[in-house]
Amino acid sequence: MLDDASRPHRRTALVAHELGKYNIDIAALSETRFSGEDSLTEVGKGYTFFWKGLPEDTRRLHRVGFAVRTKLLRNIPESPQGISERLMTWRIPLAKGRFATLISAYAPTLVADDGLKDAFYEVLDSILSKTPSSDKIILMGDFNARVGTDNLLWQGIIGKHGIGNSNSNGLRLLSLCAEHQLIITNTIFQLKNKHKTSWMHPRSKHWHLLDYIITRQQDQHDVSKTQAMRGAECWTDHRLIRSKFQLKIRLQSPDALASYRWKLYEGLSTPQASNPCSNTLNIERAWANLSSAIHTAASESLGLAKKHHQDWFDSNSAEIQHLLEAKHKAYTSHISNPQSSSLLSRWKAIRAETQRQLRTMENEWWLKKAHEIQAFADSNNTHAFYQAVKSLYGPQRHAISPNQNAHSREKHNDSAGITMRNNP
Structure with a gap:
C-alpha cells in the first residue's frame, strides 16, 4: 500500500486509462481513500467510479468501490449498494432473464483483531445467503489471505493450480467458499507463478496471491481465464487481477435493439456488402462495408454521445x-x-x-x-x-441514490466490509 503523498492527484483518470488498456468492463476497487458514498465519471476516459467509505472527518484507510465502462450504465438500472467501507454489492441484469450479483470486498489483514475478522465474514456470509440462488455470484477482492494448494482437502473450492501455503485468513475464506459452494478461479488455470501472484512482501520480497475472483462452482464454465496483469501500474502495490467471463448484460431498450438490427440488416443487404469475397482485395472491401454498416446502424439507432464539457x-x-x-x-x-x-x-x-x-x-x-x-x-x-x-467540470460527480428492490430492503450490518484492488 502506498501513502497518499505518492499517489497522483487525478488517479481516477489514470486508473481508467489502465482499465481501458486492458479492456476491463467492470473492476472492483479497494483502498480508494474517498469519503462517504458517491460516484464520479471520467468523461474522456469512459469510466464511472462508485465507492463506499467513511465520512469526510474520519481517517479513511479502506473503502471499496467499482469502476465500470460508462456506456454500460444505460443497461444497468440499479446502482451499487454500499454495505460498509469494506463491502459493496451490485446486481446487474444479464441476458435471458438472469442476474449477476457482484461483490467488491476488502478483508482485514492477517494481524487485525479476530473480532474485526469475524464481523467482516459474518456480513459477507449474510450477503451471500441473501443472494437469490438463481443469481450468478462474482466475488472480487483483496482478501489478505493465502489459500494454499490443498485441492484434495478443499475439492471443488481450490483448483489444481494454487500457489504457496495457506494461513488463518485463508482458512476463513475457504470455509466461507465451502459453505456457499464457491470456487476460487485464480487456482483453476495452469499459469506461471508470475501470472498468479498479486502482492510482494516488502521485507522477504516473496510474491503471494492475496487477491481473488470467486464464483459459484456451477458457473465456473463462464470463466475463460483469471490471471495477474504484471504490466498494469496504477500507483498501488498490488497487481491487477483480470478475469474473463462469458456473460452478456441485458439490453434495456428493445426498441433501440430492434431498430439497430433492422438498420444493420439494411446496411448489409446492399450490393456492395453482399458481394462474395474471392480475393484479398474483396475481403478488405467487405470488411470496410461491414464496419461501415455497423457504425451507421449504431449511430442512427442508438445515437452518439455528445460532450460539451472541458477538462x-x-x-x-x-x-x-x-x-x-x-x-x-x-x-x-x-x-x-x-x-x-x-x-x-x-x-x-x-x-x-x-x-x-x-x-x-x-x-x-x-x-x-x-x-x-x-x-x-x-x-x-x-x-x-x-x-x-x-x-x-473535471470528473463528473453524482450522489448515489440506489434503487430498492425485493432483495435490498433489509438493512445490512455495517460493522465490517471488504473490497478489491483495481481488479476486474
Missing part, C-alpha cells in the same frame, strides 16, 4: 499519453529484471516526474481558463462568461 486531463491527452507510455515502458523494464537497482530507480524517477508534470499541466490549464473567464467578465460578456463556467 484539463482531456485537453492534454496527447502529452499525458506520452508520459504514461514512458512510465509504462520503464515499469515493464523493471519487472522484467527486478534485481536491477538502476531500472527500479529509473522507473521511480519517471513516475515521480510524470506526477510532477501532471500537476503542472493542471495548474497551467486552470490558470489559462481563469484568465479567459476573467476576460469575459471584464468585457461584460455575460453569455460567454456563464458558458465558460458551465463547460468546466
Whole structure:
C-alpha cells in the first residue's frame, strides 16, 4: 500500500486509462481513500467510479468501490449498494432473464483483531445467503489471505493450480467458499507463478496471491481465464487481477435493439456488402462495408454521445499519453529484471516526474481558463462568461441514490466490509 503523498492527484483518470488498456468492463476497487458514498465519471476516459467509505472527518484507510465502462450504465438500472467501507454489492441484469450479483470486498489483514475478522465474514456470509440462488455470484477482492494448494482437502473450492501455503485468513475464506459452494478461479488455470501472484512482501520480497475472483462452482464454465496483469501500474502495490467471463448484460431498450438490427440488416443487404469475397482485395472491401454498416446502424439507432464539457486531463491527452507510455515502458523494464537497482530507480524517477508534470499541466490549464473567464467578465460578456463556467467540470460527480428492490430492503450490518484492488 502506498501513502497518499505518492499517489497522483487525478488517479481516477489514470486508473481508467489502465482499465481501458486492458479492456476491463467492470473492476472492483479497494483502498480508494474517498469519503462517504458517491460516484464520479471520467468523461474522456469512459469510466464511472462508485465507492463506499467513511465520512469526510474520519481517517479513511479502506473503502471499496467499482469502476465500470460508462456506456454500460444505460443497461444497468440499479446502482451499487454500499454495505460498509469494506463491502459493496451490485446486481446487474444479464441476458435471458438472469442476474449477476457482484461483490467488491476488502478483508482485514492477517494481524487485525479476530473480532474485526469475524464481523467482516459474518456480513459477507449474510450477503451471500441473501443472494437469490438463481443469481450468478462474482466475488472480487483483496482478501489478505493465502489459500494454499490443498485441492484434495478443499475439492471443488481450490483448483489444481494454487500457489504457496495457506494461513488463518485463508482458512476463513475457504470455509466461507465451502459453505456457499464457491470456487476460487485464480487456482483453476495452469499459469506461471508470475501470472498468479498479486502482492510482494516488502521485507522477504516473496510474491503471494492475496487477491481473488470467486464464483459459484456451477458457473465456473463462464470463466475463460483469471490471471495477474504484471504490466498494469496504477500507483498501488498490488497487481491487477483480470478475469474473463462469458456473460452478456441485458439490453434495456428493445426498441433501440430492434431498430439497430433492422438498420444493420439494411446496411448489409446492399450490393456492395453482399458481394462474395474471392480475393484479398474483396475481403478488405467487405470488411470496410461491414464496419461501415455497423457504425451507421449504431449511430442512427442508438445515437452518439455528445460532450460539451472541458477538462484539463482531456485537453492534454496527447502529452499525458506520452508520459504514461514512458512510465509504462520503464515499469515493464523493471519487472522484467527486478534485481536491477538502476531500472527500479529509473522507473521511480519517471513516475515521480510524470506526477510532477501532471500537476503542472493542471495548474497551467486552470490558470489559462481563469484568465479567459476573467476576460469575459471584464468585457461584460455575460453569455460567454456563464458558458465558460458551465463547460468546466473535471470528473463528473453524482450522489448515489440506489434503487430498492425485493432483495435490498433489509438493512445490512455495517460493522465490517471488504473490497478489491483495481481488479476486474
